[in-house]
Amino acid sequence: MSARHFLTLLDLSADELDYLIQRGITIKNRLKTNGPIYTPFSNRTLAMIFEKSSTRTRVSFETAMAQFGGHALFLSSRDTQLGRGEPIADTARVLSEMVDAVMIRTFSHAGLEEFAAASSVPVINALTDDYHPCQLLADVMTWTECRGPIKGKTAVWIGDGNNMCHSWINAARQFDFQLRICCPEGYDPRRDILEAAGEHAVIVRDPGDAVRDADLVTTDVWASMGQEEEQAKRERDFTGFQVTEALLDQATEEAIFLHCLPAHRGEEISTTLLDDPRAVVWQEAGNRLHAQKALIEFLLLGRVA
Structure with missing residues (x-):
């Protein structure tokens, strides 16, 4: 049987995604109760290829493999022949002979797809310029812990129509909720x-209209990695799109706020928003660990009772 890959949320069925959310919650609760005694990945290795730096991605995947009794191998572009021009498919075939799964955080989504097509072991998208599906597993898990099923609810994305926005769009399809996308013209997904x-x-241009009666509000930095030279222009273009406590007040009383982090306080969010009790970003960040443990387990072992 060919390996299952996780390049976007569309690679799994809605039922499989629902399973991952519940499995992530179960894994998290058991870890808190009993400690890391479940070690199904003894002698298993996850290769982690980083062409883009990260705090949460590296720590969560490394910790996941350690708590599961396995090993995570960090590889930057300086540490592999990819950085010296080896074809992507050749690297994929070599790693497939040595490791049990590969996690890649990179720029080109097409390059990731090329790698996965040549790999005989599962490949996980830990971020490309087009998608960030692992973050959405953590986000939906956080919503579910706080408020129950997300099906039929209304979420609002405020900001650039970037890789996170694309994954929120896919999440709306797969988890069956409504998504309002609020971005300036010229920054559409x-x-x-x-x-x-x-x-x-749907796209809603006015932040107040977008947030009104919503159940969840989320955003991201205005200039992502690789867009730093556009910072000044983006700050001008995104004037009026900052998420503040006053803006959240227009959502439902039970609304929560998410941010994939790192956040630029005073830019896409007010300086004090992360201190608001409606902001559950620290729980969200921690859930990267548990959602990704569920994902790796599923890709390597299938469903676990």
Whole structure:
């Protein structure tokens, strides 16, 4: 049987994604109760290829493998032949002979797809310029812990139509909720991704209209990695799109706020928003560990009772 990959949320069925959310919650609760005594990955290795730096991604995947009794191998572009021009497919075939799964955090989504096509072991997208599906597992897990099932609810994305926005659009499709995307003109998400979501996702230009009666509000930095030279222009273009406590007040009383982090206080969020009790970003960040443990377990072992 060919390996299952996780390049976008669309690679798993809605039922499989629901399973991962509940499994992540179970793993988290058992860890708190009994400690890290479940070690199904003895002598298993996850190769982690980083072409983009990260705090949460590296720590969560390394810790996940350690708590599961396995090993995580960190590889930067300086540590592999990819950095010296080896074809992507050749590297994938070599690693497939040596490790049990590969996690990649990179720029080109097409390059990730090329790697996965040549790999005989599971490949996990830990971020590309187009998608960040692992973050959405943690986000939906956090929502579920705080408020129950997300099906039928309304979430709001405020900010750039970037890789996180694309994954929120896919999440709306897969988890069956409504997504309002609030971004300045010129910063819309990719048209094909938006259109594929049908009625699950709409663009609303005014932040106040977007947030009104919403159940969840989320955002991201205005200039992602690789866009630093656009910072000044983006700050001008995103004037009025900052998420503040006053803006959250227009959502439902039970609304929560998420941010994939790192956050730029005073830019896309007010300086004090992360201290608001509606902001559950620290729980969200910690859930990267547990959601990804569920994901790795599923890709290597299938469903576990």
